[in-house]
Amino acid sequence: MTRCNSLAVGLLLACSVMTTLPAVTADHHSHGTVVIENPWSRPTPPGSPMGVGYMTLTNTGDSEITFTAAETPRAANVSIHQSIMNDGVMSMQPLKNGLTIPGGETVELKPHGYHLMLEQLEGPLKAGEAVPMTLSFDGADSLKVELTVRSLDGKPLKPQEKNGMHGHGHH
DSSP states (O other): OHHHHHHHHHHHHHHHHHHHSOOOBTTEEEETTEEEEEEEEOOOOTTOOEEEEEEEEEEOSSSOEEEEEEEOTTEEEEEEEEEEEETTEEEEEEOTTOEEEOTTOEEEEOTTSEEEEEEEESSOOOTTOEEEEEEEEESSOOEEEEEEEOOTTOOOOOHHHHTTOOOGGGO
């Protein structure tokens, strides 16, 4: 009987610990007032020195924070950029002072808008891989995320594509 009781108590303790841990998945990261959702990138061709990073950043606090920097072991440098349409010409410019996120607001890093430039890649980004990245903020703690490298259309990969078994019809 004591063995059964010990097992039941252990199971209850394990369940209670699991329910108090923050929910963190590959598509959702949070720490303090910062919530990062859907961090992703696109595959790069062999030899390409540049990659991109996208995600949604939410500041759940009352005070503004500034997304100041990002780093990854996969690139020599990561910079925060903004794409701007001016007289029918799209151009990119780095945000030298970072990206401010007001309290209670959400900012999306997406194609043709704010985004991360992964510069001097150490190798191509391949569909299905996870790229570790540390995001730094003024007004909030740093946060570790993983960019999921998705297909060129930005849609999540199907399970068979994640395992490198995608067919030749996807080129």
